[in-house]
Amino acid sequence: MSDISEPPRINRSSLQELIGGLSDGIILLNPDGGIAWANVSALDMHRVSDVEELGADTKEYRRLFTLRYRNNHLLEEGQYPLERLLAGETIDDVTVEISPTSDLDLVWVHTMRSMIISDGTGKADVLALILRDETPRFEAEERFERSFNANPAPGLICRLDDHRFIRVNxxxxxxxxxxxxxVVGKTVEAIGLFSNCETGEDALTKLGDGRVIRHREALVPLPDGGDRLVIVAGEPISVVEEPCMLFTFADLDARRKAQNALRQSEERFSKSFRxxxxxxxxxxxxxxVFTExxxxxxxxxxxxxxxxxxxxxxxLRLWEDVAARRALEQKLRDNAFVRNEPLRMRQKDGGTADCLVSAERVEINDEQCVIWALQDVTERRRSEAQLVEAIESVMADTSWFSRSIVDRLATLKHQSTAAPTARLMELSDREREILGLICNGQSDAEMGETLHxxxxxxxxxxxxxxxxxGVNRRAAAVIWARERGFTGTADPKANSKAKK
Incomplete structure (x- = not known):
C-alpha cells in the first residue's frame, strides 16, 4: 500500500450548494470550455431560467449574447470574459453591457471578475466567473445624466481626486x-471658479475635503474676458463609483445689471435733484417726514x-394755512397728485414766501415717498399787486380817460392777476343787481336804500x-364786470340779461 496519499479533490456538489444562494451571479466553466453550472442569480441576470439557455460552451454563449464596453465598443471573439477566463487570464472588475443577440434593444450592465480554484496539485479544477448586476445603478446614473444635461440650471461635475471637470451641461x-x-478636462483652478469669490479659499478647502460647499456669490470668468455674477454651491456625489462634486449655479448677472442701472438712475436723479x-x-x-x-x-x-x-x-410750521397743508397730504395719501396749489411758506427768519406747490407719490428704495416741487412766486405776486394798485389808482377817476384806455387798463389788470373767472350767467339775480350798483358807484348804504x-x-x-x-375790492369787481361788457345801469334788474 502506497504511503503517498492522493490530493483531495473538490466536491463540486458541495461547492454548488454553497454558492447557489449567493446574490452575486456565479458561472462555473469546465477546462474544456463547457458551461458546467450557473446559480439562480446568474440566470436571473441573463433573463433566462435554465443553464442550457446560456449556451453549451463559450462559443455558443458569444453567439447568444452580445457584449459591449461602456464606450459602446463591441467585444470581439476572444475578448468575452468567459473566453479570457478559459485562456487563464485574471479578470478584475470588467464592466460590460449585455444584450440578447435576438433583442439588442434590451440592455443590462454586469461587472465581472474571475476566480480560479485549484486542486491539491495546483491544477485548475474550477473556473468561476463572478457577476454583479449593475443595471439599476447605471440606469439611475443615466437618468441623472439625462436630467443633468437637460436641466436649464447651469451645472458642472468635477472629480475629487484631481479637481478636473468631467461633465458640463x-x-x-x-x-x-x-x-x-x-471646460471638460480643465481643473477648478484653471477655470477660475472661485478666483473672484470672497470665500474662495474656504470653498477650495471644502472641495479638497469632499465636503458640502454652501452657496456663495462668485464672479465666474468668461472666455471674452468679462465675468458673470452667480451663486454657486457644491454637493458631493458619486459618478460611476467615482467621488465627484456637483456644482450648481444661479445666474445673478441680470440682477447685477438691474442694480447697476438702478444705481446709475438714482445717481442721475440725485444730481439733478440737488x-x-x-x-x-x-x-x-x-x-x-422730510428725507432730502x-x-x-x-x-x-x-x-x-x-x-x-x-x-x-x-x-417746522412751514405753511401758514394748516388746513390747506392737511388737505394736500390727504390728497397724496389718496394717490392723487398736487399741481400748483398756492401756499404761503413761513421762513426760518420770520418772513414769508408765496409758493405754488406741486407734489406726487414715488417709490424710492422700495419705500413710498413724496416729491415736493415749489415755485417761489413772491416777487411776481408783489409786482402784480403793485401793478393792480397803480391801475386802480388811475381808474379811480375814469373821466380823464377814453373808454378804450379804460378797457385796456382793465385787460392789463386781468392779465396780471390769477383770479378765477366766472360767467355772468352763473351769478344770481341779486348778485347781478349788487354788481350793477357797484359799477354805478353806490355805497353799501345807498345799495340798501335802492334794494330795500x-x-x-x-x-x-x-x-x-x-x-x-375772485376779487376782494370794489375796483376789482368793476374791472371784472367791464371786461365782460357789464357796466351797470339805472335799473339794476335790466342787467340780468347781460351776457358775457
Whole structure:
C-alpha cells in the first residue's frame, strides 16, 4: 500500500450548494470550455431560467449574447470574459453591457471578475466567473445624466481626486459662452471658479475635503474676458463609483445689471435733484417726514439740511394755512397728485414766501415717498399787486380817460392777476343787481336804500359776489364786470340779461 496519499479533490456538489444562494451571479466553466453550472442569480441576470439557455460552451454563449464596453465598443471573439477566463487570464472588475443577440434593444450592465480554484496539485479544477448586476445603478446614473444635461440650471461635475471637470451641461455653456471642450478636462483652478469669490479659499478647502460647499456669490470668468455674477454651491456625489462634486449655479448677472442701472438712475436723479434751481424736497408718505431737500429749497425756507431732514412740515410750521397743508397730504395719501396749489411758506427768519406747490407719490428704495416741487412766486405776486394798485389808482377817476384806455387798463389788470373767472350767467339775480350798483358807484348804504335791504344783508351779498368772481375790492369787481361788457345801469334788474 502506497504511503503517498492522493490530493483531495473538490466536491463540486458541495461547492454548488454553497454558492447557489449567493446574490452575486456565479458561472462555473469546465477546462474544456463547457458551461458546467450557473446559480439562480446568474440566470436571473441573463433573463433566462435554465443553464442550457446560456449556451453549451463559450462559443455558443458569444453567439447568444452580445457584449459591449461602456464606450459602446463591441467585444470581439476572444475578448468575452468567459473566453479570457478559459485562456487563464485574471479578470478584475470588467464592466460590460449585455444584450440578447435576438433583442439588442434590451440592455443590462454586469461587472465581472474571475476566480480560479485549484486542486491539491495546483491544477485548475474550477473556473468561476463572478457577476454583479449593475443595471439599476447605471440606469439611475443615466437618468441623472439625462436630467443633468437637460436641466436649464447651469451645472458642472468635477472629480475629487484631481479637481478636473468631467461633465458640463448646456445651462452652464449658455450662461458663460464656454464650449464643452473649454471646460471638460480643465481643473477648478484653471477655470477660475472661485478666483473672484470672497470665500474662495474656504470653498477650495471644502472641495479638497469632499465636503458640502454652501452657496456663495462668485464672479465666474468668461472666455471674452468679462465675468458673470452667480451663486454657486457644491454637493458631493458619486459618478460611476467615482467621488465627484456637483456644482450648481444661479445666474445673478441680470440682477447685477438691474442694480447697476438702478444705481446709475438714482445717481442721475440725485444730481439733478440737488442741482435743480427749483426748490424741491422728498418726504416719506406714511408720516411726511422730510428725507432730502435741495439747495434751492433750503435757500427759500432759510433752514439747513440738518434742520429739515427728519422733521415734518407740521414740526417746522412751514405753511401758514394748516388746513390747506392737511388737505394736500390727504390728497397724496389718496394717490392723487398736487399741481400748483398756492401756499404761503413761513421762513426760518420770520418772513414769508408765496409758493405754488406741486407734489406726487414715488417709490424710492422700495419705500413710498413724496416729491415736493415749489415755485417761489413772491416777487411776481408783489409786482402784480403793485401793478393792480397803480391801475386802480388811475381808474379811480375814469373821466380823464377814453373808454378804450379804460378797457385796456382793465385787460392789463386781468392779465396780471390769477383770479378765477366766472360767467355772468352763473351769478344770481341779486348778485347781478349788487354788481350793477357797484359799477354805478353806490355805497353799501345807498345799495340798501335802492334794494330795500339792511346793511348786513348787502354786505353778505357783496361777500358772496366777491367769492364767485375772485376779487376782494370794489375796483376789482368793476374791472371784472367791464371786461365782460357789464357796466351797470339805472335799473339794476335790466342787467340780468347781460351776457358775457
Amino acid at each position: 448646456e445651462g452652464f455653456l449658455e450662461m458663460t459662452g464656454f464650449t464643452k471642450e473649454d 442741482l435743480s434751481p427749483a426748490p424741491a424736497a422728498v418726504s416719506r408718505l406714511d408720516d411726511f 431737500a435741495n439747495d434751492a429749497f433750503l435757500q427759500v425756507s432759510g433752514y439747513s439740511v440738518t434742520e429739515i431732514t427728519g422733521r415734518t412740515a407740521s414740526d 335791504l339792511s346793511k348786513n344783508t348787502i354786505r353778505n351779498h357783496i361777500a358772496s359776489l366777491y367769492g364767485k368772481i
